[in-house]
Amino acid sequence: MSSAQSLIDSGRPDLVAGRPTSVAHLFQERVALTPGGEAYRYPVPVDEHAADSTPGAEQWRSLTWAQAATRVYAVAAGLLSLGIEAEDRVALASSTRLEWVLADLGNMCAGAATTAVYPSTNADETAFILSDSGSRAMFAENTAQLDKVVAELDRLPALETVVLFDAPDGPPEAGRLKVISFTELERLGAEHLAAHPDAVEKAIAALDKEQLATLIYTSGTTGRPKGVRLVHDCWAYEGRAQEASGLLAADDVQFMWLPLSHVFGKTLISGQIATGHVMALDGRVDRIIHNLPVIRPTVMASAPRIFEKVYNGIAGKARAEGGAKYKIFLWAARTARDHARAVQESRVATGVGTAPAGLRLKHAIADRLVYSKIRAAFGGRLRGAVSGSAALAPEIGYFFVGAGVPILEGYGLSETSAGSCVNRAEDIRVGTVGRPLPGTEVRIAEDGEILLRGPGVMRGYHNLPEKTAEVLESDGWFHTEDIGELSPDGFLRITDRKKDLFKTSGGKYVAPSEVEGKFKAVCPFVSNILVIGNGRNFCTALIGLDEAVIMPWAAEHGMAGSSYAEVTADPRTHELIEGFVRRLNGSLQRWQTVKRFHLLPRDLDVEHGELTPSLKIKRPVVERTYADEVTAMYSGANEA
Known part of the structure; x- marks a missing residue:
């Protein structure tokens, strides 16, 4: 291997070193610090009987941190009342919504471990994940998720209880399973707390930083998925590292539509709790364009495909309008890329990002004609859009940076709690995934493979010691199977997947x-x-x-x-x-x-x-x- 490069290069490394035991502890700290601050926004249907309502109309409501804590602790106490114990696995199969966060935090505050399941996962693979994890209970978004486990119930001897976010009018077909609504679980929790007021506090106090917090199953481009064991310290680290890096700030409004079953979405919950900013939750992809001008986020995260679709949509609309408008768009797109490249090259060379005077003038004209409309479509306040889970085409990145929608490409894996490297808004290097988060080390092996080490790295694959030994060295270095290179100033560039070359x-x-x-x-x-x-x-x-x-x-x-x-x-x-x-x-x-x-x-x-x-x-x-x-x-x- 080449010599290791360890970078703790920004923010407050003391926050990372002095992190609490778990996100449950971090949550307690946040509630104590800003109990009346807004924590979460979520959409609800407008009363269809209201005089001014229209079909399908929605409104956004909020929870303060204190209100969120009341519900989270009720969920945790409800799980304790059902007999859930430390490190018991509780599955969570739902799209992104407020209840997902409340359930996940409730799991962790009860000492249980969340088994994350994509709602799109079929019955066979859902059963495999629940069986392999040994999950005793499950949060399910609706009866469609419940039906998957009922169909495969003979494979799930450990599963006892299903909690439905959206309960049907009548009792669902569930075989031997106990099925209750989320509301009923919260009621059970409130009763449990009335009888045992310190039950949740005791459960949180008993948490150990190396205790299992989450099993996230790799989506697996080949074969059965592997359960990634992420402990409480992984998430506490991610929260503090995102805060220390400046990636997230207390006054941010983050639009969260990413699937929280994926490690990319999940890790941002930790960062949000650490900084205390507002998170608006709605996982319906078909509502993204509608929600952006309503939420007006300052931060959002996305897979590259969304940015590619937005770019293709803008280009397609301009092409359809034809004539001068299309020529203006092509000129503006080229100007955006040229300006972004010039600023980046200037920053790398001199430390000050600027562009030649003539290019600045063209950019200002293009801004009035084109870029301002693009920013408005994102809500008008976006200071950073984090891109991860796959590579972003550099030309797409240069376009959006030049248009004033900074895409901050980052890098991480399920096995590293997602957050390992990321570009910062003040120092974007398009074509790279930025610098490591504070506390994370990067090393390039002799064959070009990227190795990572830090508190966010998994403790192994569930029930697969041989697979763990293939990728995790005894001194903590994790083999990513990605090929890359580090610049002299610590920016990581991914060139390909090792197995895809x-x-x-x-x-x-x-x-x-x-x-x-x-x-x-x-x-x-x-x-x-x-x-x-x-x-x-x-x-x-x-x-x-x-x-x-x-x-x-x-x-x-x-x-x-x-x-x-x-x-x-x-x-x-x-x-x-x-x-x-x-x-x-x-x-x-x-x-x-x-x-x-x-x-x-x-x-x-x-x-x-x-x-x-x-x-x-x-x-x-x-x-x-x-x-x-x-x-x-x-x-x-x-x-x-």
């Missing part, structure tokens, strides 16, 4: 994610792309198009009324995408170029098992599904 038959290595990212930057119609070429004499690609962008284009080009599959099979669409592939190839080495491609008859999705719940492509699944199409691209070909 492939070698062509000509002996040249190709990093597919690099090629895929470049294509997303040049083609506004793409949704997903998979570059193939392992052991082949040239590269090909399977491409899924963004339906919301390609269908309007198709209607304008004589394909109105055609289905998505018909549009992607049309020679005119192939010709359109071929033009972008040629642009891509112009920026690549010869052996990286995409010689042939196939447009998929439908986009990749979670439902067909081609994407993980965090929207990573399951490469082996996709290649198996479209094996005939891949074979056809190489059939009779001899291109070098």
Whole structure:
């Protein structure tokens, strides 16, 4: 290995070193510090009988920290009354909503450990996760989640109780399971506290920092998911590290729509409690655009796919308007990227980020014409949008930074409690994932693999000691299986997944994610792309198009009324995408170029098992599904 590089480079490292035992303790501290401060916002339907109500209307309500504590402690006491004990696993299968946070915090305050389950997970895998974890109880969003476990109940001997967030009117079919509503659990907890006022305080006081707090199962691009064991110290560290880094601040308003079952969303709960800022919760993806101007967040987090879709939507709208408006957009987009690059290069070279006078003038004009409208669509107050879980195409990053919507790309894994590295708003380095959070060390191995060490690193895979030994060294270094490099001033750049790198038959290595990212930057119609070429004499690609962008284009080009599959099979669409592939190839080495491609008859999705719940492509699944199409691209070909 090369020499290790350890960076505690910003903020208050003493906060990290002096962290409390657990997030439950952190929560107690927060409630004591700012009991009347706003903690959470959440949407509720407007009374349909109100005179001024409209169908589907909603309003946002708030909980103060003191109000949140009352509910969290009631949940914790309710679990204790059901016989839940220290480190008992309690599963949580729900979309992102207020009750998810209350349940998770209630689990931790009771001394239990949360088993996170994506609500989109099918019955078979849900049963595997609950069985492997040995979960005794489960919070379920609705009867659809309950039905999954009832269908597989013979595989779940440890499961006793299900708590429903959305309870049906009548008793659901649940076999031997005890089923109660979330409201009933809180009532049981209030009664338990009336009889045992210090029950929750005692449970929190008994917590040990190395006690299991969470089992998060890797979404697994191959095989069964592995349960990642994250202890209380992991989350306490993440909370203090995010605070110390300046990533989150007390006066922030954070819009949380990410799935909290994913480690990326989960870790931000810790940061929010540490800083005490407001978190607005609504996991309905179809409401994001509507919610942004209502919430007016200062901070939000997202997977790159959302930023790509926003960019494609903006570009598509400008293209549809045509003429001068489209030319103005193209000029403004180029100006945004040029300005962002110039400022970044100036900051790296001199420590002061600035751009040449002529470029500043063009940027100011573009701001009035284009960028101000983009910022308004995000609510007008966004100081930072954290991007994680997959690579963001640099050209997309430069565009948004130049438009005044700073995307702070970060890096982490389920095995590191998510937060390991992140760009800071005052020092963005597009194309990197920033510097390590205070207390986290980064090392680049001799083969280029990134190794991480710090309090956020897991304590192992649940029930899989051999798998743990493969990735976790005795001195705490975790092998990420990602390839990267560190700049002299500590910015980490991810170049590819170690297992995704492939070698062509000509002996040249190709990093597919690099090629895929470049294509997303040049083609506004793409949704997903998979570059193939392992052991082949040239590269090909399977491409899924963004339906919301390609269908309007198709209607304008004589394909109105055609289905998505018909549009992607049309020679005119192939010709359109071929033009972008040629642009891509112009920026690549010869052996990286995409010689042939196939447009998929439908986009990749979670439902067909081609994407993980965090929207990573399951490469082996996709290649198996479209094996005939891949074979056809190489059939009779001899291109070098």
